[in-house]
Amino acid sequence: MVNVSKVYFPDKQKFLNYVEKVYESGWLTNNGPLVQELEKRLAKHLGVKNLLCVSNGTTALQLSYKLLQLKGEVITTPFSFVATTSSIKWEGLDPVFTDIDPETFNIDPVKMEKSLSVKTSAIVPVHVFGNACEIEEIDRIAKKNSLKVIYDASHAFDVKYKNESILNYGDISVISFHATKFFHTIEGAAIVVKDDDLYEKAKIVRNFGLDDQNTVKTLGINAKMNELEAAMGLCVLDEIDTILAQRKKSHDYYAAHLKDYVQLQRITKDASQSYSYFPIVLRSEEELENVRNALLAEAVSPRQYFYPSLDTLPYVKLRQVMRNSRDIAGRILVVPMHSGIEAAVSKIIIETLHKQRR
Ligand SMILES: Cc1ncc(COP(=O)(O)O)c(C=O)c1O
Structure with missing residues (x-):
């Protein structure tokens, strides 16, 4: 079976x-030399200043909320992986959804102001499938209302907005390096922190709140990346140009062949492509089922992603139905971009739609 993600x-x-080096040094974790090397190389590669590697994207989000001392309500998107919302809830905060733009699949800033209340302390938008959010508009709303912004940039490795790394926007950006991502460290993530003092504090908070002298300076958690994870990251980073070139090729093939049959994600103006996923939106849930079954019959397993819309989670208070998010979640499929089967997948999709729409 060909799945959507294949670990690289x-x-x-x-x-x-x-691994040999790690055995020789006897240094497995606790901010070892490989983690430090990976942080330096990633910061240079991505064009960011204050980058810290951490244990995973979910913890990275939680760490960010703690660092920025969020309270009360947090505005976020209903169209994301569950960790964006669950991390907010886990930190004792109240997620409040703003619906998405049905073309970019990102949180819609025009609708955002209606979600604000006196209890709002932050906005957690997601660059969905690596597509840049409307950064300037979100920034304007945040400044006007004294809100913090934490971008979940889990899918946005190497994405640029106006020729600058997208990770430089917001107070903190979080990027997951989970094994399913094309740049990965097995488990892992990074946070990019705008404020220099907060960055210094993050180093301590990621290590139980201990500073170098083993004194507890502040409340902390264990969010450390280990040396073997960093080693994997260093190896993948060496091959990143080849990985991206291959994904671009797959992406361009799908885009050229499917654009007249299905809805494709509209890429935000002035932003670069991430090539992290290739989502297609069918006309109806019935079409989705037909396409999915046709692909499964050929041993290709697409993923309905993201599904479900997060406003249906049992542990969040339903204030308002997120219509666009539910609609897109019901009709979206992500197809594999890693196995040279783009021509076969496109053919199956187009043939199924021809039969269906005749
Ligand atoms: C949008 C988004 N946010 C957060 C996460 C959580 O990252 P991790 O799996 O590294 O905890 C993911 C993971 O896949 C994700 O896709």
Whole structure:
């Protein structure tokens, strides 16, 4: 079965050489040399200043809310992976949804002001499938209402907005390096912190709140990346240009062949493509089922992603139905972008739609 995500394994010997080094140094975790090297190389590669590697994207989000001392209500998108909302709830905060733009799939800033209340302390937008949010508008709303902004940039590795890394926007940006992402560290993530002092504090908070002298300076958590994860990241980073070139090729093939049959995500003006996923939106849930079954019959497993819309989660207070998010979640499929089967997948989709729409 060909799945949507396939874990990328970089050159084996290179990884084993790092393992050898780890055995020699005896340094497995606790901000070791490989984590420090990865942080430096990622900061340079991505064009950001204050980047810290952490244990995973979910913890990275939680750490960010703590660092920024969020309280009360947090505005977020209903169209994301569950961790965007669950991390807010887990920190004892109240997620309040603003619906999405049905073309970009990102939170719609025009609707955002209606979600504000005196209890709102922050906005947590997601660059969905790596598509840049309406950053300037979100920034304007945040400034006007003294709100913090934490971008969930989990899908936005190497994305630029107006030629600058998208991770430089907001108070903090979080990016997941989970094994399903094309740049990965097995489990892992990074936070990019705008404020220099907050960045210094983040280093301490990620390590139980301990500073170098082993004194507890502040409330902290264990959010450390280990050396073997960093080694994997260093190996994948060496191959990132090849990975991206291959994904661009798949992406361009799908875009050229499917654009007349299905709705494709509208990429935000002035933003670069992320090539992290290739989502297609069918006309109806019935079409989605037909396309999914036709692909499954050929051993290709697309993913209905994101599904369900997060305003249906049992642990969030339903204030208002998020119509656009539910509608897109019911009709969206993500297809594989890693296996050279784009021509076969496109053919199955087009043939199924021809039969259906005749
Ligand atoms: C949009 C989004 N946010 C958060 C996460 C959580 O990241 P992690 O799996 O590293 O905890 C993911 C993970 O896939 C994600 O896609």
